[in-house]
Amino acid sequence: MAKVKYTYNISDTLNNKVDHSALQDQVYNSAGLGFGELKVMLDHINIDFAAAKIDIWMRNGLDGYDRAVLDSVVQSHDGEPSDGVYGIEINTLKEEDGRQIVTPSPIGVGWNIWFTGADDDQQQFAIYQQNPFAPSGRGDGKPFKVSVLGSDPDPTVEEFSFSEPIHIHDGEINWGPDGYWNEDDHFSVGIRFSPTTYTITPGMGNANLYPVVPGTEYCLIVPAAGDGYVTVDLSKACPIRETNWTGYWNVTESTGEISPGQPGSSRYNLYTFPLPDAWFIKRIATANMRHIMEPDVYRTEAIHPNWKIIISVTKVTPTRGWLTGWFCCFRKNIT
DSSP states (O other), rough: OOOOEEEEGGGGEEEEEEEEHHHHHHHHHSSSSSSSSSSSEEEEEEEEEETTEEEEEESOOOHHHHHOOOOOOOHOOOOOTTTOOOOOOOOBOOOSSSOOOOOOOOOOTEEEEEEEEEEEOOOHHHHHHHOOOOOOOOOOBBBBBBEOOOSSSSEEEEEEESSOOEEEEEEEEEEEEEEOOOOTTTEEEEOOOOOOOOEEEEEEEEEEEEEEETTTOEEEEEEEEEEEHHHHHHHOOEEEETTOOOOOOETTTOOOOOOOOSSBBEEEEEEEEEOEEEEEEEEESOOTTTTOOOOSSSEEEEEEETTTTEEEEOOOOSEEEEEEEEEEESSSOOO
């Protein structure tokens, strides 16, 4: 779709001044990156100081709600550099319109690269939350391993959990023993979503239920202002990302915290029933004689702590076997 330009005066900002990098970060962090408010990605920003104009180019046109969000970002911009960012123009290759030519990086500010072959120890993390001097349990949980007996047309599935939000970048999967797998055996990796549970508290709850299928218990959970029919423990809720932004809840990227959003135009929903598993590696045959898969990607996949990572292995050949692996992730805390 065509890019769309939105023009502001520098005088529209909070202090009648602008810092290019800081404003770009502020708009970018509010754009469609999985947890942001805007549904449209930022393309680039041009600033004409002589004309006192700011041109913000978006990948597509904004609706009324998104335009209000963008207006708010510009109006609250104080013109100061971001933390640790200084207003220095780097002499790099540029496009004809002045945009710098850069190599994309999947890592965000404040996120650390982290390699792991196991999930988190949930019990130890609960202890760590009460005593920050205790071991955190990060990466000390169940190893990424699936053992199979063979001669089984049904998949063997293992679930793995993390205590905090992570972003999966890439990793490696390998299987063995050598010679015990063929092209009829296969594996998949994905996400499992649990139903969000609730307790009935008429007139006192933080949410209400709306049937998705009339006459069934399949319900959508929407926020209420303390007078709802049910109460939901949002720390244990399972948010479902809506690609068309028709949700009722927001999620804070760095913490996974769930909060009420703009009704009908937020990124996430909560449901009382489990949704189908989502797969980002699907039915890969184990015919590779090196017995290894090494994906190399240039983006990340945000994983909420209340989601389960699943590894599914189907081995129809009549021999025992195993499949293991590791992930390259980003997470805020790595101690």
